[in-house]
Amino acid sequence: MMLLIPFAYAVKYEARLEDGTVISKFDGVEFTVSDGYFCPALSKAVKTMKKGEKVLLTVKPQYGFGENGRAHSGNEGAVPPNASVLIELELVSWKTVSEVTKDKKVMKKILKEGEYINVLMMGLLSKFGGLMVPVKLIGRLQDGTIFLKKGHDEDEPFEFKTDEEQVIDGLDRAVLTMKKGEVALVTIAPEYAYSSTESTQDLAVVPPNSTVNYEVELVSFEKDKExxxxxxxxxxxxxxxxxxxxxxxxxxxxxxxxxxxxxxxxxxxxxxxxxxxxxxxxxxxxxxxxxxxxxxxxxxxxxxxxxxxxxxxxxxxxxxxxxxxxxxxxxxxxxxx
Known part of the structure; x- marks a missing residue:
């Protein structure tokens, strides 16, 4: 079963002290509520906002940096102890993030919502399981290196049958949760990818113990004949x-x-x-x-x-x-x- 967890929010914000000193500013940053970002108030506020909404938050110390404050770090300014902070915040967008596996080693972030029933439900309706799924794929290493690209640039979509070990386990599991037309970013830990072995792919080599990212578009799916x-x-x-x-x-x-x-x-x-x-x-x-x-x-x-x-x-x-x-x-x- 796929477990839904808090959304991934993309925001713009500027934070300053009450005297006007800017302590942090970003024109685009993405985070999940469970992981948090900058200070607790930010995660609490975005959950109440609509896409495109802009607000001014007055953040008391208990929802900011508390009685200890925060030291200067890189481009981030220092926050004195027990200081209130003013944050101009804009919610740019949000995306659904889900745990494909309970150990959180296969995570899926929906970039574009799909339509109708997902592949997993179609599989459950099919007595013998196994669905042909045409997809568009781009596989990347953590440093952004593209090691696989299929179904793009006028190529026919890449087809595989679910639950037949035709692709790595994490990708197989993630596609089962997708809907027709859905585009998702899937992050797969080594245990569900290529493990401790080196894997030569179309465009690059995947080193041992690599976490990989796949951008996946599910074009359609077709269940086996009953x-x-x-x-x-x-x-x-x-x-x-x-x-x-x-x-x-x-x-x-x-x-x-x-x-x-x-x-x-x-x-x-x-x-x-x-x-x-x-x-x-x-x-x-x-x-x-x-x-x-x-x-x-x-x-x-x-x-x-x-x-x-x-x-x-x-x-x-x-x-x-x-x-x-x-x-x-x-x-x-x-x-x-």
Whole structure:
């Protein structure tokens, strides 16, 4: 679940002492209420303001710099102890900032609002998940170096499928929270980006342990075809493809991801009452294969109880079949698992 946190506010302000001495002035600065800026009064005031509004704040010491005041620092003037401060403040704009992950290591700031339902909700409405999302991307390092640019300068939008590990985890998670037409700035910590490895991208190298920023525009999205919109052959084909995706994840040690793939594959052919005899045979083999492979995943994940359940499903399938057919199926399953 995406957690909303205080807005990012862009302001202009000039602060001075009661004798007219200017102690701070900025023609454009951005901050969040949770982080604060300059003095506590600024964060409290912007929450009551409208875009474009200008106000004059009289700030008492308890909402300014208190009984200790503040020493001179760089271009910022000193504030005497127990001094009141006058602040001319203009709210230029504000943007929604959200925590994509609970540990705040993937943060999203909306630069342009989108429309209608977001990708995550579309994914929830899709029984099997996975949405094709065309996006425009600009990836930057913290120093501003552009390492990736896709979908701009008349190029076709970059397309990827969510929840398929086709992009870094943080970007995948962030796009799931976006709406059609939305433009957002996503800041991704190394744990959800390229981790401790160096990554060579189109325009530059991302050094190990880098926090990266992506400017993302979600052009549109399209959900996968639902099983009830498929004919029998399409269901069997979709199940087979999902099983192969599970095999690929299993082979590189991503057992939780593989388990999810096998579960999705089995769901495509969960109901086979309308299948022909040949289609039923194919679907039973596929279901048995997926359950056995999923059981192997559960063993790797030390989820022994679930592994037993999955194996039991296969045993029940065998018992429900004729003996010769069962032996044939078991040999076939183990050969193709």
């Amino acid at each position: 099983s009830w919109d498929m004919n029998n052959a399409e269901k069997i084909e979709a199940a087979g493809k999902k099983k192969e995706e599970g095999n690929a994840s299993f082979n590189v040690g991503k057992y939780a991801k593989a388990s999810m793939k096998y579960e999705k594959a089995a769901k495509f052919i969960e109901y086979d009452s309308s299948f022909s005899e040949e289609e039923k045979k194919q679907s039973k083999v596929l279901k048995a294969t997926c359950n056995l492979n999923n059981a192997a995943c559960k063993l790797k994940l030390k989820d022994y109880k679930e592994a037993v359940k999955l194996c039991s499903k296969v045993c029940m399938f065998i018992l429900a079949s004729d003996i010769c057919g069962s032996l044939h199926v078991m040999v076939y399953v183990w050969m193709h698992a």
